[in-house]
Amino acid sequence: MDEDDNLTFSDAREKYVEDTRQNLTSNLKECGLYDASSRCYIVSNNCMYDLVKSFEASADSTAPQLQSHREFYIDEEQLLIDLLKAAVERRYKEPAQTTPAAAAA
Numbered sequence: 145m146d147e148d149d150n151l152t153f154s155d156a157r158e159k160y161v162e163d164t165r166q167n168l169t170s171n172l173k174e175c176g177l178y179d180a181s182s183r184c185y186i187v188s189n190n191c192m193y194d195l196v197k198s199f200e201a202s203a204d205s206t207a208p209q210l211q212s213h214r215e216f217y218i219d220e221e222q223l224l225i226d227l228l229k230a231a232v233e234r235r236y237k238e239p240a241q242t243t244p245a246a247a248a249a
Contacts, residue, residue, distance in 0.1 A: 153215075161186060161218060183226070185219040195220050 151159065164186055172178040194213055 157218070185223040185226075187218065187220050187223055188216070191217050191220045192224070195224060 165184065168184050169178065191213065195217065
């Protein structure tokens, strides 16, 4: 009997996330593409759909409330937050500040 057969859902999920991140890091290093400053997101298209639809439903008071399956999310929420943050930062960049000396020149 395999030791993985007796894992609880949360233990199996944790092992899956750890193994996936290690495997990805190893593969990227082998290909010379590893960048410690970049982030890898483990997401499911079904969970992303569920997450986006639950946000839409919460914004629309007439829409029926959807059942969110948060216990299945891995990086979906963080990906959505990071995407929206990056979009806002690009869209609403502060104009370059001019110093009084630069303005006088």
